[in-house]
Amino acid sequence: MGLELYLDLLSQPCRAIYIFAKKNRIPFEMHTVELLKGQHLSDAFAQVNPLKKVPALKDGDFTLAESVAILLYLTRKYKVADHWYPQDLQACARVDEYLAWQHTTLRRSCLRALWHKVMFPVFLGEPVSPEMLATTLAELDVTLQLLEDKFLQNKAFLIGPHVSLADLVAITELMHPVGAGCQVFEGRPKLAAWYRRVEAAVGEDLFREAHEVILKAKDSPPADPTIKQKLMPAVLAMIR
Amino acid sequence: MWPPPPAPEPGSSPLSTESPENSCCCENSGLPGLMTTPSETRSSRMRVLGLGWRGPTGTEPGPGAQAAYRLRFRTCWLWLVGVPDTCLSMGLELYLDLLSASCRAVYIFARKNNIPFDFQFVDLLKGHHHSKEYIKINPLKKVPSLKDGKFVLSESVAILFYLCRKYSTPSHWYPPDLHTRARVDEFMAWQHTAIQMPMSRILWIKMLIPMITGEEVPDEKVEQMLAEVKNSMQLFEEKFLQDKMFISGDHISLADVVALVEMMQPMGGNYDVFLNSSKIAEWRMRVELAIGPSLFGEAHDRLMRLAEWDSSTLDPMVKERICELLQKFK
Numbered sequence: 268m269g270l271e272l273y274l275d276l277l278s279q280p281c282r283a284i285y286i287f288a289k290k291n292r293i294p295f296e297m298h299t300v301e302l303l304k305g306q307h308l309s310d311a312f313a314q315v316n317p318l319k320k321v322p323a324l325k326d327g328d329f330t331l332a333e334s335v336a337i338l339l340y341l342t343r344k345y346k347v348a349d350h351w352y353p354q355d356l357q358a359c360a361r362v363d364e365y366l367a368w369q370h371t372t373l374r375r376s377c378l379r380a381l382w383h384k385v386m387f388p389v390f391l392g393e394p395v396s397p398e399m400l401a402t403t404l405a406e407l408d409v410t411l412q413l414l415e416d417k418f419l420q421n422k423a424f425l426i427g428p429h430v431s432l433a434d435l436v437a438i439t440e441l442m443h444p445v446g447a448g449c450q451v452f453e454g455r456p457k458l459a460a461w462y463r464r465v466e467a468a469v470g471e472d473l474f475r476e477a478h479e480v481i482l483k484a485k486d487s488p489p490a491d492p493t494i495k496q497k498l499m500p501a502v503l504a505m506i507r
Numbered sequence: 508m509w510p511p512p513p514a515p516e517p518g519s520s521p522l523s524t525e526s527p528e529n530s531c532c533c534e535n536s537g538l539p540g541l542m543t544t545p546s547e548t549r550s551s552r553m554r555v556l557g558l559g560w561r562g563p564t565g566t567e568p569g570p571g572a573q574a575a576y577r578l579r580f581r582t583c584w585l586w587l588v589g590v591p592d593t594c595l596s597m598g599l600e601l602y603l604d605l606l607s608a609s610c611r612a613v614y615i616f617a618r619k620n621n622i623p624f625d626f627q628f629v630d631l632l633k634g635h636h637h638s639k640e641y642i643k644i645n646p647l648k649k650v651p652s653l654k655d656g657k658f659v660l661s662e663s664v665a666i667l668f669y670l671c672r673k674y675s676t677p678s679h680w681y682p683p684d685l686h687t688r689a690r691v692d693e694f695m696a697w698q699h700t701a702i703q704m705p706m707s708r709i710l711w712i713k714m715l716i717p718m719i720t721g722e723e724v725p726d727e728k729v730e731q732m733l734a735e736v737k738n739s740m741q742l743f744e745e746k747f748l749q750d751k752m753f754i755s756g757d758h759i760s761l762a763d764v765v766a767l768v769e770m771m772q773p774m775g776g777n778y779d780v781f782l783n784s785s786k787i788a789e790w791r792m793r794v795e796l797a798i799g800p801s802l803f804g805e806a807h808d809r810l811m812r813l814a815e816w817d818s819s820t821l822d823p824m825v826k827e828r829i830c831e832l833l834q835k836f837k
Contacts, residue, residue: 317746318697329686336692343685356672357658363665368647370699417646504735 270295273323276480280334282439350429361426365433376407377443384447390487430468446481599624602652604631605809609663610651611768634822679758694762706772714776759797775813
């Protein structure tokens with residue numbers, strides 16, 4: 268049994284791993300764990316990841332959760348090109364800095380934007396007040412500004428002249444509000460230019476393939492009541 | 508320049524030891540019995556030269572702190588003979604407030620490994636992290652920050668990895684084995700939202716918000732947060748610790764230090780998350796022992812004395828933000 272990746276491309280961190288593995292020609296068996304059907308909450312999946320989240324990795328008997336840990340594992344095991352996670356002490360520190368920062372900032376804002384704008388009303392049938400949505404979008408705005416001012420600045424990519432894990436993780440996050448119909452790049456030419464560079468570095472076809480699911484999020488059919496009841500607590504905990 | 512220099516009083520010598528910037532932080536912050544780590548202001552440099560330097564809790568500094576002191580002594584001498592301020596700080600600087608769990612992790616790790624550094628106190632209770640001077644160092648306005656020459660780094664996890672690599676610390680801290688290292692990475696990624704945030708929230712809702720605003724957070728919200736913490740502790744035990752001595756196996760690693768300092772945060776508000784699990788309580792003892800009880804105690808002193816703090820000395824801007832935070836809970 269080779270490398271197995273448990274993913275749902277609806278999820279931002281899953282997209283980062285999918286793109287990374289494909290781009291680096293890392294052979295893996297894909298197991299789709301459909302979040303909107305609650306498959307991540309099953310006992311069977313808990314054997315792979317007791318945290319009941321995607322992405323998860325299984326490499327023989329070794330299982331691993333957390334996308335950042337999985338990306339670093341793949342980086343080391345498959346000895347990918349240096350630019351993804353540089354040997355240079357300071358460059359590496361910059362990637363670590365971004366990967367640490369984004370958990371409670373960009374990840375959170377992007378998730379909330381998707382759920383408040385689209386998934387709650389469309390999928391769960393729960394209305395979201397205009398005030399709540401406005402607050403969420405304002406928070407996203409602040410985070411995007413930080414991304415641009417503190418991390419990107421005037422560089423080609425987040426940590427320097429080459430694409431790294433930081434860019435991959437960031438771009439897949441931003442596609443969440445894009446999938447929700449937010450114009451994240453409007454009025455942000457620097458960020459828009461960076462987006463195009465990352466897309467080109469990854470490969471447009473691969474990028475498009477990884478984002479097919481999220482770009483159709485607005486067309487999600489409404490959840491049936493059993494599923495809704497099953498998913499609600501986890502969703503509320505996730506976006507709190 | 509950090510910290511911001513005090514405005515000179517008319518007729519006072521820049522070498523005066525009477526500068527308000529320099530008075531013992533126990534008067535400024537209302538935290539009794541704590542000496543502020545000497546800042547880079549001129550008068551405090553004189554104090555450093557003239558008096559024995561005391562660590563953050565008034566106790567004798569350990570070897571790492573002594574190395575930092577020797578560096579500061581050398582830089583002070585250079586200052587006295589006329590070398591400009593900008594040239595003086597040549598070594599590693601860590602911008603910290605030990606009230607913050609992330610700062611404690613970095614402090615403990617650096618001290619334990621005898622990494623020489625200048626402790627730059629960024630008083631969160633006085634809102635120093637929002638000052639113009641600190642924003643120049645870290646525009647994210649957070650602690651900890653690291654400054655190594657011109658290189659500035661934020662995020663405690665990144666700082667810990669940087670220190671490991673630069674100072675070639677013993678391998679058990681961040682094991683080279685692929686799987687073992689992945690276990691440390693896994694915890695370091697998970698803890699941001701699962702441990703650090705909820706533990707910090709407990710301190711806010713149980714202690715800081717009532718103390719500062721005079722109002723209690725609604726019971727429902729408190730219960731919700733306590734349940735979240737309980738769930739996280741359960742996951743920690745079942746998935747990360749299991750039956751091992753430490754998170755990565757037989758030896759302490761960065762993951763254990765980060766985990767424990769964060770779980771200590773609610774203690775500042777007299778809430779003990781270790782009560783429900785003997786396994787976790789035993790792990791805690793092992794980690795404290797591996798770190799060294801004296802260093803561990805010193806690092807947590809400011810947190811443990813938080814209840815004694817005179818909240819009327821709180822920076823008004825910080826107070827305003829806290830009141831806004833309370834509104835979000837309602």
